[in-house]
Amino acid sequence: MRRTWLDLRSHKFLNLITVVTVALSMLIVSAFLLFAANTGELLDSWRRGVRMMVYLQDGLGDARRHDLQQALSKLPDISEVRYISKKAALRQLRRALPGQASIFATLRENPLPDAFELRVAVAAASRRGLHKIAGTIRSMAGVSDVEYGQQWLVRFADVTRLLRMIGYTMGALFLAAGIFIVANTVRLLLYSRRDEIEIMRLVGATDRFIHMPFYLQGVFQGALGGAVGVTALYLAYLYVAGGFQHTGLAGAFTPRFLSPTEIGVLLMGSTLAGWLGCFLSLKQFSRLQETA
Amino acid sequence: MADDPIIRLFHVHKHYGSKTALADIRLDIARGEFVFVTGPSGAGKSTLLKLLYLGTPASAGQILVDGMNLTRIARKRIPRLRRRFGIIFQDYKLIASRSVFYNVALVLEAAGERPAMIGKKVRHMLRSVGLEKKADALPPSLSGGEQQKVAVARAMVGGPKIILADEPTGSLDADSAGIIIGLLEDFHTRGGTVIVATHDRELVRRGRRRVVALRDGRLADGTVSP
Numbered sequence: 001m002r003r004t005w006l007d008l009r010s011h012k013f014l015n016l017i018t019v020v021t022v023a024l025s026m027l028i029v030s031a032f033l034l035f036a037a038n039t040g041e042l043l044d045s046w047r048r049g050v051r052m053m054v055y056l057q058d059g060l061g062d063a064r065r066h067d068l069q070q071a072l073s074k075l076p077d078i079s080e081v082r083y084i085s086k087k088a089a090l091r092q093l094r095r096a097l098p099g100q101a102s103i104f105a106t107l108r109e110n111p112l113p114d115a116f117e118l119r120v121a122v123a124a125a126s127r128r129g130l131h132k133i134a135g136t137i138r139s140m141a142g143v144s145d146v147e148y149g150q151q152w153l154v155r156f157a158d159v160t161r162l163l164r165m166i167g168y169t170m171g172a173l174f175l176a177a178g179i180f181i182v183a184n185t186v187r188l189l190l191y192s193r194r195d196e197i198e199i200m201r202l203v204g205a206t207d208r209f210i211h212m213p214f215y216l217q218g219v220f221q222g223a224l225g226g227a228v229g230v231t232a233l234y235l236a237y238l239y240v241a242g243g244f245q246h247t248g249l250a251g252a253f254t255p256r257f258l259s260p261t262e263i264g265v266l267l268m269g270s271t272l273a274g275w276l277g278c279f280l281s282l283k284q285f286s287r288l289q290e291t292a
Numbered sequence: 293m294a295d296d297p298i299i300r301l302f303h304v305h306k307h308y309g310s311k312t313a314l315a316d317i318r319l320d321i322a323r324g325e326f327v328f329v330t331g332p333s334g335a336g337k338s339t340l341l342k343l344l345y346l347g348t349p350a351s352a353g354q355i356l357v358d359g360m361n362l363t364r365i366a367r368k369r370i371p372r373l374r375r376r377f378g379i380i381f382q383d384y385k386l387i388a389s390r391s392v393f394y395n396v397a398l399v400l401e402a403a404g405e406r407p408a409m410i411g412k413k414v415r416h417m418l419r420s421v422g423l424e425k426k427a428d429a430l431p432p433s434l435s436g437g438e439q440q441k442v443a444v445a446r447a448m449v450g451g452p453k454i455i456l457a458d459e460p461t462g463s464l465d466a467d468s469a470g471i472i473i474g475l476l477e478d479f480h481t482r483g484g485t486v487i488v489a490t491h492d493r494e495l496v497r498r499g500r501r502r503v504v505a506l507r508d509g510r511l512a513d514g515t516v517s518p
Binding site for chain 2: 006010202204205
């Protein structure tokens, strides 16, 4: 520990640069993780509200409508079936458009069809799931059309998935960058101290004795870089979450910060990156010394 | 077993590329012996010492040090071999950026000595070479003689069995050289084995010890054939 502290003190600038760079890498990795966690929860909250409208053919009759309702209720991915008559639909429309009374006054007959409003189970609220359910219902007798207004949700889910993939890729790249940066710092330290290391070997120091301060340094740089990165992300989160309160989404969704487990995984990851960077450099250095 | 030589070389050769540094060296050095290895520059004195602590491997032949066969030694046992030696290098090999205390303490730290004992032993050692007041100084701020004393203190502090000294008085004035040789004599008196490589004929003459002379990489005299 004493030798590690001496090393850290005598190469302050190099160590500071390394910690800052690792912190930036970890900030980006953890930002993508936070984005993925929040968009996932946002999508789930929206999926819980996915509804599907099943429009019925004109003059279907009560008996056939009843049979259709039974059939819809038995579908595995439908959690609720509610009948909306054409009269009720028109009333709802009038209430929704109070400033358009003149339009409704000119109507000679109700143009709206009878319909069922279905609530779709969360598990089935994917592009493929919704498409499959709609196809099944369209093939049922008495159904004129099926609409689910959440196509945008499906597209959003696709975009989110793409962004998440990009995020994971970027995360992996930045993690690799962190390993590379620590490895480079340790390599610089090793080369600047190669005479000292040679002397240590000559007086009987073991590889473990020589390598230990470098490992401690790498682990310290990784852990501190990770902690600084996550702290910076938390400050950014507080700022963004404060602004989120004033948006239309505030009631429906509250963005969350990383869980203690996720923070723990990130810190362990950055510490491991520090260790790995050190390991790679020491391995290369030892190989060069043996061949020298 | 106590009569077995502590160092034994059987037909040892050392080549650097096409150049022969040592050829067919056969040599025994007894426990507690004080030996001068002499010869002109380039005779192979430093190479001979390097072979003993595996600073470089032999090209052929066998070397035994305190029961360890250096031709077969595992890499992880080399530090243990080197801790049997206290080595005084011709160019001192002190860590310039670290204090005198740190340089001497390094040997004990590497051997896993307890911190409390390290402080005690290093201070005692620095006192015995007259450098107790220079403990915090950096080596470049010391004179050549003082740096050599630090090197001697470092070589002795770990309680080695053998001291290898490569031109220990080469760049010193007569007084400093006398002090260094006195320290080596003390170590020898306490039962330690000392091997001094030197081309200083006066030092050898005054020492009245066994002389192993090298010329062009070959033993000239003083050889004990195994």
